[in-house]
Amino acid sequence: MIPSQMLKGTLEGCILAVIGRKETYGYEISQQLEYYGFGKIAEGTIYPLLLRLEKNGLAEAVYRQSEVGPQRKYYRLTAAGEQELALFVRNYRALSRAVDNLLQETKGDAVYEPQDKETVAGK
Amino acid sequence: MIPSQMLKGTLEGCILAVIGRKETYGYEISQQLEYYGFGKIAEGTIYPLLLRLEKNGLAEAVYRQSEVGPQRKYYRLTAAGEQELALFVRNYRALSRAVDNLLQETKGDAVYEPQDKETVAGK
DNA sequence: GCAAACTACATTGCAATGCAAGATAGAACG
DNA sequence: CGTTCTATCTTGCATTGCAATGTAGTTTGC
Secondary structure, eight states, X not given: OOOHXXXXXXXHHHHHHHHHHSOEEHHHHXXXXXXXXXXXXXXXXXXXXXXXXXXXXXXXXXXXXXXXXSOEEEEEEOHHHHHHHHHHHHHHHHHHHHHHHHHHXXXXXXXXXXXXXXXXXXX | OOOHHHHXXXXXXXHHHHHHHSOEEHHHHHHHHHHHTOOOOOHHHHHHHHHXXXXXXXXXXXXXXXXXXXXXXXXXXXXXXXXXHHHHHHHHHHHHHHHHHHHHHHHHSOOSOOXXXXXXXXX
């Protein structure tokens, strides 16, 4: 279920993308991420991340009443947030290409030629 | 060039993939990664990671002489390392699918209906 | 009314990991 | 000898996902 280390750096961008689509709040974001196949992302991950986005000026928030529970804190992207999102997409594509290049050759398992002889040495 | 946070968790798997293709050593791995589009990965990243792989039984190493410089420490995957690599590939694919799902809808910028009624959920 | 369940947000402290900076050392070349 | 390229390693730091925990409003059932 997607190891946490692999989410580092990616999750922030993904949450920017979620917010960028439509104004939304933490609890809903966590449901969205699950829907998209990220698995259950802990609340202890999401809320601090949202606060960080706000603190860094990438998102801004307003409280609104809910008819079904406590107040919700709705986030939307700032201009800086949209730039950051665009940057994330570029970076993610770059990583994705690199990994795909590599794994593609890994599949077949024998693309590189055999190398020179052994000259063993202790380890 | 690919922010460091985004490499977390992914880099280890990629290095497993590089080693899995053919026995190789740290310095060459760094050149391979650059060739594949990962950018320059610091040596302070690669060598500790290789030591960790060895310590965790995912790779094993032998020293060999080089004709052009100091000794090289060649790594190859253990059986456990190959399993770990296979696991990484599965996890990476899962993440990749999730992000692609999300970004795909982000592109057009207006895939979600302007709702405020529930009727919720994904498209 | 009261307990449970769901919604909703937040904080604390920890663990994993990429990286900068710096050290060490062999080989080749002018 | 000094510089450059090859090659490995260590220390300490910053970032960030997450478990654990706390708070609080709303709804439902007894």
